[in-house]
Amino acid sequence: MVIGATYFHRDLHTMKKLLMPVREILESEGKVRIWSAGCSDGSEPFTIAILISEEFEGIIPDSVEILATDVDPDDAFEKFFETGIYKRERLTRIPDKIRKRYFHEDDKSSENLILNDSLRKKVKFMRHDLLSGISPGGVFDIIICKNVLLHFNDAEQSAITGLFYDTLNNGGYLVTEQTHRLSDKDQNSFARIFPDARIYQKIS
Ligand SMILES: C[S@@+](CC[C@H](N)C(=O)[O-])C[C@H]1O[C@@H](n2cnc3c(N)ncnc32)[C@H](O)[C@@H]1O
Secondary structure (H helix, E strand, C coil), X not given: XXXXXXXXXXXXXXXXHCHHHHHHHHHHHCCEEEEEECCCCCHHHHHXXXXXXXXXXXXXXXXXEEEEEECCCCCCCHHHHHHCEEXXXXXXXXXXXXXXXXXXXXXXXXXXXXXXXXXXXXXEEEECCHHHCCCCCCCEEEEECCCCHHHCCHHHHHHHHHHHHHHEEEEEEEECCCCCCCCCCHHHCEEEEECCEEEEEECC
């Protein structure tokens, strides 16, 4: 069932809208914890890392923590977080100016670019099964789970959304892909905050 299709700067419209909550949480709480659930090869968590870095003049504040998790049954994803090596074709949506700031050439292959260590080290990867019912580590302010829930049946989706609810701080945010619709039951737990993006805020 595992499908890993992903790329950098996917659904940029939604991802950029997270910058406002990130700033607000940093100002009010002094730190922000982000979980990219079902992160595949890291394109999604590194996209938010790049956007936050750009928002903060090229350096992600130390007070921003990004955890990326995937069930990764074929042991295929961890290496991206260890090496930062990506095929150029996965990076075409990143504007040249920004791509040059965060990636460098791979001496061994002209087909690849390598993510700079400073950004790569900002995202921690962990193998985690969303059906386990347990948090990959504490509570979070923002959970990004895009293009993952559609692969599960209604009962599984409900269990995973329940896990997200329990794993979010009060007032925390859940982000899904544009086409995902929360169940009627889940709409009592989360309020959609933008008409043009699937960003939901936890209702306490
Ligand atoms: C289509 S990719 C989405 C990648 C990224 N979130 C995006 O939107 O670009 C779906 C990902 O969900 C992961 N996945 C599937 N079942 C999972 C599970 N039970 N727990 C955690 N991740 C899972 C897959 O391994 C795959 O990497």
